Amino acid sequence: MEDIVCNGCSLLCDDVVAEIDNGEVRSLGLCLLGFTHLDVALKHQESNSVDDKLEKAADLLASAENPLVFGWSNASNEAIKEGLALAETLGGHFDSVANLGVVQAMTHSIHSLKLDADLEYVRNNGEFIIYWGSDPAESVHRHPSRFAVLPRGEKIPEGVESRRIGVVDIRETETMKIANHRMIIPIGSDLEFLEAVTSELEGKSSITSSVLGIPAAEVIGFVSGFKKSDCTVIFYGSGILNSGNALEKLTALSRLVQAVRKSGKEAYALPMYPETNLMGVVNVADEIPSSLQKIVANEFTTALIVGDDPLSSLPGPAAKALAKAKLVYIGPPGGLADKKATVSIHTTDMIIQGSESMSRLDQVKIEFKPWRGVRKSETTSEILKKLHQLVKTKA
Numbered sequence: 498m499e500d501i502v503c504n505g506c507s508l509l510c511d512d513v514v515a516e517i518d519n520g521e522v523r524s525l526g527l528c529l530l531g532f533t534h535l536d537v538a539l540k541h542q543e544s545n546s547v548d549d550k551l552e553k554a555a556d557l558l559a560s561a562e563n564p565l566v567f568g569w570s571n572a573s574n575e576a577i578k579e580g581l582a583l584a585e586t587l588g589g590h591f592d593s594v595a596n597l598g599v600v601q602a603m604t605h606s607i608h609s610l611k612l613d614a615d616l617e618y619v620r621n622n623g624e625f626i627i628y629w630g631s632d633p634a635e636s637v638h639r640h641p642s643r644f645a646v647l648p649r650g651e652k653i654p655e656g657v658e659s660r661r662i663g664v665v666d667i668r669e670t671e672t673m674k675i676a677n678h679r680m681i682i683p684i685g686s687d688l689e690f691l692e693a694v695t696s697e698l699e700g701k702s703s704i705t706s707s708v709l710g711i712p713a714a715e716v717i718g719f720v721s722g723f724k725k726s727d728c729t730v731i732f733y734g735s736g737i738l739n740s741g742n743a744l745e746k747l748t749a750l751s752r753l754v755q756a757v758r759k760s761g762k763e764a765y766a767l768p769m770y771p772e773t774n775l776m777g778v779v780n781v782a783d784e785i786p787s788s789l790q791k792i793v794a795n796e797f798t799t800a801l802i803v804g805d806d807p808l809s810s811l812p813g814p815a816a817k818a819l820a821k822a823k824l825v826y827i828g829p830p831g832g833l834a835d836k837k838a839t840v841s842i843h844t845t846d847m848i849i850q851g852s853e854s855m856s857r858l859d860q861v862k863i864e865f866k867p868w869r870g871v872r873k874s875e876t877t878s879e880i881l882k883k884l885h886q887l888v889k890t891k892a
């Protein structure tokens with residue numbers, strides 16, 4: 498078996514092995530999601546020349562005024578860099594689904610508080626682990642078993658027995674089943690609950706009755722988790738990032754972290770999301786103005802979509818408007834953007850390509866590992882480089 502890197506989700510597991518035998522995949526360490534991802538990628542290996550399609554794509558993009566250059570959630574860091582350069586040559590607008598929450602989180606003052614800890618640090622030190630509006634059991638399967646809940650660490654000698662787990666969500670989740678503190682709050686009340694917990698922690702209020710329907714004793718028990726643990730790590734997900742008032746909620750979250758730190762304990766907060774390389778977009782691009790309003794207003798008549806399917810992931814009105822534009826799609830086959838595109842250029846998935854890099858959800862850069870015996874094909878960044886050269890000749 499060979500060492501590989503899985504890009505089935507934002508955890509980018511690089512501790513897994515796999516082999517391909519007569520078109521069949523065998524693996525060790527991959528979760529079900531990763532195994533399915535590898536199996537699908539294997540069936541979609543590309544080896545055809547894409548040069549004639551690139552010519553068409555370059556014509557379309559070079560003749561467009563202010564094209565949208567969008568996507569990137571499953572593109573390499575190298576491809577994102579090429580995409581930025583191409584957008585500049587085209588005089589276009591570079592944007593990504595990372596702008597639907599993760600960019601806001603990473604540019605919010607919460608991240609100037611030195612709140613980032615890498616996942617190895619969490620494994621070794623994280624004593625109170627909180628999943629707030631995020632459920633790894635749904636989409637980042639190995640997060641608890643590899644880093645945050647089950648493994649032993651330097652200061653976590655007994656693994657899960659040495660940790661305290663809290664889950665805050667609007668419904669009962671799979672991860673809640675392994676939690677010591679299960680906080681089910683009404684939809685849209687994250688801010689209120691964050692403020693109640695912080696006030697109690699700061700000693701500014703005293704909880705004597707239920708909070709948002711959760712009995713007082715349970716909330717007090719949850720708050721005591723922060724006081725009893727030397728290192729708290731909050732993994733916040735769509736409940737904070739994608740359900741409105743994200744900036745206000747991030748500010749409240751940073752207050753909570755600061756309150757824990759004032760009591761002399763360590764505390765960190767990291768965003769959680771399933772898409773593979775949103776952190777690559779954040780790391781590579783300095784600033785990404787949102788294009789959402791312009792998409793909805795049909796301002797883009799031509800768009801280049803790379804490594805993503807925004808027609809299925811953007812909010813309805815934006816997806817509907819974007820579907821009316823002339824699309825050039827570059828990425829693995831399948832999905833709505835691929836079907837709707839005027840020009841579709843198919844690539845082999847990075848799990849098979851085994852080259853270039855992506856950024857894990859804690860910002861750690863992960864280099865992909867080459868497979869022996871897998872036929873080589875052009876990477877997305879190589880295709881974008883060719884496209885860029887062609888566009889320059891037509892500009």
Ligand code: SF4
Nearest residue numbers: 503505506510528531
């Ligand atoms: S957790 Fe994510 S990266 Fe790891 S094996 Fe599963 S799908 Fe792949």
